[in-house]
Amino acid sequence: MFDWQTSLNVQYIDDPGFDYDPDTVLQNGASNDKTFLHLDLSRDFSQLRFSSKSRWFSENKYKVLSSVPGQSSVLSYQSEVEQWQQDMRLTATNDWHISARALGHNETSGNTNGLRDTQIAMQELELQKVWMGDLEWIAGMTLHQDQLDQINLASQIVEVDDASRQSAEGFVQVNASWQSFQMLLGSRVQYDSDFNWHQAWRGSVSYRIDSGDHSWQWRAGAGQSYRVPNLKERYYIFDHSNLGYMIIGNDELVPETANNVSGGVKWLYRPNTDWQFSSDLNLHYTDADDFIITTADAALSQQAGVDVFVYSNVEQAVIQGFDVALSAEHNVVKWQVNYSFLDAKDGNGQRLAERPRHLIKASVTYQHLPWDADIQFYVVASDEESPDSSYAGTYRDHAITANVQFKHQYSDHLSWQVGIENIFDQHQNTAKTQQGLFDARGIVSRQIVLSTQYQF
Numbered sequence: 001m002f003d004w005q006t007s008l009n010v011q012y013i014d015d016p017g018f019d020y021d022p023d024t025v026l027q028n029g030a031s032n033d034k035t036f037l038h039l040d041l042s043r044d045f046s047q048l049r050f051s052s053k054s055r056w057f058s059e060n061k062y063k064v065l066s067s068v069p070g071q072s073s074v075l076s077y078q079s080e081v082e083q084w085q086q087d088m089r090l091t092a093t094n095d096w097h098i099s100a101r102a103l104g105h106n107e108t109s110g111n112t113n114g115l116r117d118t119q120i121a122m123q124e125l126e127l128q129k130v131w132m133g134d135l136e137w138i139a140g141m142t143l144h145q146d147q148l149d150q151i152n153l154a155s156q157i158v159e160v161d162d163a164s165r166q167s168a169e170g171f172v173q174v175n176a177s178w179q180s181f182q183m184l185l186g187s188r189v190q191y192d193s194d195f196n197w198h199q200a201w202r203g204s205v206s207y208r209i210d211s212g213d214h215s216w217q218w219r220a221g222a223g224q225s226y227r228v229p230n231l232k233e234r235y236y237i238f239d240h241s242n243l244g245y246m247i248i249g250n251d252e253l254v255p256e257t258a259n260n261v262s263g264g265v266k267w268l269y270r271p272n273t274d275w276q277f278s279s280d281l282n283l284h285y286t287d288a289d290d291f292i293i294t295t296a297d298a299a300l301s302q303q304a305g306v307d308v309f310v311y312s313n314v315e316q317a318v319i320q321g322f323d324v325a326l327s328a329e330h331n332v333v334k335w336q337v338n339y340s341f342l343d344a345k346d347g348n349g350q351r352l353a354e355r356p357r358h359l360i361k362a363s364v365t366y367q368h369l370p371w372d373a374d375i376q377f378y379v380v381a382s383d384e385e386s387p388d389s390s391y392a393g394t395y396r397d398h399a400i401t402a403n404v405q406f407k408h409q410y411s412d413h414l415s416w417q418v419g420i421e422n423i424f425d426q427h428q429n430t431a432k433t434q435q436g437l438f439d440a441r442g443i444v445s446r447q448i449v450l451s452t453q454y455q456f
Contacts, residue, residue: 009038009453017063018445020430028430028443030063030077048092055085065111077240079109096129110239114154118236121147136175143168148231160235166193167228180208192228195255200224215268222261229253229292233311245307247294254313258288280325291317293352296390307390316347332367353388356398356440373408387438395437401426405449416452 017031035058042051061079083105091097105120128140144167150160173186185203192198202223209216231249232238238247264282271277290313300308321342328335340359344352363378381400405419425446428439 003043005040005042007038007040009036011036011451011453020427020445026066027064029445030061032062033060034058048090051089051091053085053087055083055087057081057083061109076112077110078112078115079107081105081107081109094130094132096127099126100124108153114152114239116159116237116239117151117153118160119147119149120231134176137172138175139170139172141168141170146231148235150235150237159237163231163235164193165228165231167191180210182206190226190228192255195228198226198255198257200226213270213272215270217266219265220261220263223259225258225260225286226255227292228255229311233292245309246304247309247311248297248300250311253292253311254290256288256290256292256313258286258291260284260286274331276329278325278327278329281322283322285320286318288314288317288319290315291346293317294388296388298390301390309388309390314346314352317344317352318347319344319352332369334365335363337362351386353386355386356382357384357386358382371408373406375404375406377402377404379403382440385440390436391438392436393438395429395432396439396441399426399441401442414452414454417450419449421447421449 011034013032013034015029015032015034017027018029019026020028035056037054037056039054040052041054042049059079059081061077061081063077065075065077083103085101085103087099087101089097089099101122101124103120103122105118107118107120108115109118110116122145124142124144126140126142128138131137146165148160148163149158151158167190169188169190171186171188173184176183183203183205185201187199187201189197189199200223202221204219204221204223206217206219208218233249234251234253235249236247237249240246262282262284264280266280267278269277292311293314294309295312297308297310300310319342321340321344323338323340325339326337338359338361342355342357342359344355346352358381360381361378363376365374365376367374379400379402381398383398385397385399387394387397401421402423403419403421404423405417407415407417409415422442422445426441427445428441428443433439
């Protein structure tokens with residue numbers, strides 16, 4: 001259409017919620033209406049390319065929590081959210097780009113006797129330049145701004161009054177390659193309006209070997225990371241009483257810093273058949289200071305009647321582990337298995353909460369070419385997940401869900417898909433969680449999902 005490339009995606013979800021015990025007033029799952037609107041535009045102008053992405057989202061959620069003693073009314077949780085995001089980008093191929101993003105989030109949520117109104121805004125501008133030669137140099141800068149306001153509608157108390165932060169980042173990196181060997185070295189400098197200056201660097205190398213039907217790539221990297229606590233972590237009151245918890249910001253948070261190393265090897269095998277096999281092993285180690293986590297607050301939990309968590313800094317944390325990925329791919333069939341092992345502990349040797357030690361993701365996808373359709377079956381399993389201190393004990397520290405999805409490209413513009421999520425209806429045992437026991441499974445039961453997509 002007039003040399004413009006256009007894509008429009010509209011999705012509406014109507015979830016009536018669910019109740020595992022209809023003899024009680026309490027709902028386990030909230031009723032939820034969601035609407036997503038995605039509009040993409042792009043066009044080439046000689047040596048330049050312009051692209052735009054527009055996103056709009058609305059959500060209305062409602063859940064009965066309990067009856068009010070002596071009254072016929074009920075106490076409920078409700079949430080009304082409207083969010084928009086606009087991205088624009090202007091690119092000169094292999095030369096430079098300018099991108100901008102703006103986001104607005106308006107939300108009224110909480111229990112009916114304590115609703116909060118929250119306004120969130122974000123703006124960001126990035127500029128990047130590339131110089132090609134014997135070495136490839138990339139340099140750029142990012143300007144960022146956040147704003148947050150929050151008011152308790154029941155008490156009319158302003159809980160967050162025009163909180164804001166601004167930051168400016170500059171970065172530079174050099175890439176070098178000699179036949180099968182590649183090297184990258186980069187540095188980033190940041191100034192934050194609340195936390196001043198910081199600098200971090202990172203370097204990596206990789207080496208590739210091709211031998212007949214086999215290809216090997218070895219890689220290693222080391223560097224630093226630095227993360228400033230955002231406004232939500234410092235000020236926001238995240239009221240999810242409908243799920244039995246709240247998260248409260250902590251304005252005394254300081255930035256977290258870390259040193260990390262990683263290494264790995266990737267193998268690709270293409271025999272003289274229609275099959276292709278690959279494996280990828282990655283090892284990682286991170287030693288962090290002032291690591292930002294959420295911790296349970298017993299006094300606030302007792303006062304609020306739900307589990308209350310507060311953002312806090314852990315003086316030291318060590319996070320280490322490895323990831324393994326295996327795949328086998330044919331013309332119409334693809335098998336994938338991913339396994340992750342994670343050991344995450346604080347400086348006292350205590351495990352960090354809600355990080356499973358073992359995680360497996362497996363899938364098989366079959367394409368039916370005459371129909372231009374595919375069907376996928378996938379499983380996610382976790383084990384040895386450590387609960388936080390708010391739980392009295394552990395009922396189940398592992399979880400497994402199986403899912404299936406069928407997708408059909410009906411025409412060049414129209415596609416549709418249907419799926420079953422959580423086929424075997426694995427969910428939390430509410431009787432156990434109400435006793436204060438940890439159950440690693442999700443709260444949502446089996447769901448049947450149907451959706452369509454039309455692209456202009």
